[in-house]
Amino acid sequence: MAMKTCAIPFEGTAEQKESLLKVIDKYREIPGALMPILQGAQEVYGYLPIEVQSIIAEEMKVPLEKLYGIVTFYSQFSLTPKGKYKISICLGTACYVKGAGEISKKFQQKLGIESGGVTPDGKFSVEDCRCIGACGLAPVIMINDDVYGRLEGTDKEVEDILAKYQEVSE
């Protein structure tokens, strides 16, 4: 099976590497250290390209393929960068019953990308996610850490939500 790597060139900085090494040192000795290290690494870089995995493998003295096996197993670990604003559409049962599938399609249409994709300017990424546990407000979406609930899925609503993030950065 071909290894999944990222087409976007890796642009890690020296500061990022320093932070990563700090994360590794913090957890190195605890039992089951790899998960918290990978989580910390993803926080530093925003994703886990093979270059980052290599540093961890070397530091922790584990085979790279073991690490790659772990990274590809868990859905929260990403091999490709996410958008600056990560739009997660909850596809839990309560949301789905209330039309979350349609809302996901609306966002994909508006941004011209498919689920799992990033806009060319790197600003937005859209993905369907597992239940975020706000079922009482279904259907819900999350943009980074902001939760939007009781959505109706109209064109205007989707545009209004996206507009909030356009203004912030421009």
Next chain:
Amino acid sequence: MNRINKAELNTIKEKVEAQLNGKTRVLVGYATCGIAAGAKPILEAFKKYAETNNLDISIEQTGCVGLCQYEPLVEIVTDGDCKKSVLYGNMDAEKVLEVAESHLKNGTVVEKYVVKTIFFDKQERIALRNCGGIDPEKIDDYIAVDGYQALAKVLSSGNPDEVIQTVMDSGLRGRGGGGFSTGMKWKLARTIVPDADQKYVCCNADEGDPGAFMDRSILEGDPHALIEAMAIAGYAIGATQGYIYLRAEYPLAVKRLEIAIGQAKERGLLGKNIFDSGFDFDLEIRLGAGAFVCGEETALMVSIEGNRGEPNPRPPFPAEKGLFGKPTILNNVETYANIPRIILKGSDWFSSLGTEKSKGTKVFALGGKINNTGLVEIPMGMTLREVIYDIGGGIPNGKKFKAAQTGGPSGGCIADDNIDIQIDYDNLISIGSMMGSGGLIVMDEDNCMVDMAKFFLEFTVEESCGKCTPCRIGTKRLLEMLEKITSGNGTMEDLNEIEELSEYIKNNSLCGLGQTAPNPVLSMMSNFRDEYISHVRDKKCPSKVCTDLVQYKIIAEKCVGCTICKRICPVDAISGEVKTPHVIDQDKCVKCGVCVDSCKKFKAIIKE
């Protein structure tokens, strides 16, 4: 902050009570759903009002009371008297001013914003006892409601076997899945390897079942209850270390639990020599990374160990060989949340609630097509009808109840003819569903039961870890058969094959995920066979959900020829002259439904 001893628990309790005595309290529901609905500006507005008007009141953030439909919620308890409690719903910063001016200043309740509901009347809150009542970020608040008294009690008794006996006698069963006796689990872990040098207490807080959020609510609303219960469990089985495996999707729960663990350590309620009893116990949080299968106990443990979360065959069971190869118990958050109360009030009290084989209460997350969405805790044995129509307030928009799904992707649906069933572990299994972790999703006539079965299978296909073939490939083939049916290409043989393959997957999969994956399909097929048959034989989706089986049509008599739909259609499938009825070219139509929305005025376009 100093370590506290048993006597000081009472001192702290008295101190908090004295502070609140006679004082008016404003409690703002401040869990994830409350914050998403806008609780933050509300909390700030109350604080600002109290400050500018010099009011001597207590403004507190609390967990979630469970009535999500009316979030953001604010409870005002006048003069510290719980009989004078008023719940305001759907609040915003403007309403805060009105309520503060009238209620806080002049003592007049603003009736128009008061939530009047029987939502709470039939509930019995044990696991959720403190959610919405205390500030989860203050350990003293928890101590003031008898927190850590149960831990103090078991440590001073000096008898771990007695603790296990109490839990066994209470009849408590695991609230996360299969419903195994909690006391029995603890007893096995205590006795099966007598000379174990280390044992572990684990908590499954990886609430992966879509549609269930009671564990999040407890973690966000009452985190100390979990800490106390795990310490009690540690004492009972002889473990000094605990791990909480928590979903990373719950950032607020992570934060509150971290705060709570920090406070407990500071006060000596975790760590060395707790309450000077010689008992040591420590807790660590480990975050999940989004794999549903890690809710399975063996998978959860290998994930904590830092591996791919793939399950292992049992035996050996974790009680014998669990985390890091040591005897381990694993319970979920709701199960643990019951423990301190059982210890304090006794097993007889707990077992007096519920049915013969299912004791106590169960929390359900009511969601989907129901008026009062939210968290409800009911005594076992209540009927589904009471939950849906009394507590839940029935189905919105005058629609008809079709089915309720319990047990998530491992469970099944309960149709109309079983709505009077008494909810407990065994009754649900007898009708092809299961308790699971307590998601209860209500579906109405607009939900297609083939589509729903497909939804759950898509979930299990996605979440199958791939270790065993029946689950990895079997569920995929099952999904393909359902896709064949929803696209209008199904045959009657497919229905039989679905049943056959389902049985095979159930009998041959390695872990609970695969063994239960076919349940939603089987249960929906047996309850709604007619619906499956109309998809296959008549190529119709009665609920008009399956896109390939519906058509959009223009009713000539209603169409005035305004051309709006013609202009809006993205694929130019609509033709017709101005002021003459239009028609849709079925070959071109992509069934996006935009035209229906554009014709709201005349309602000339229908889906059938």
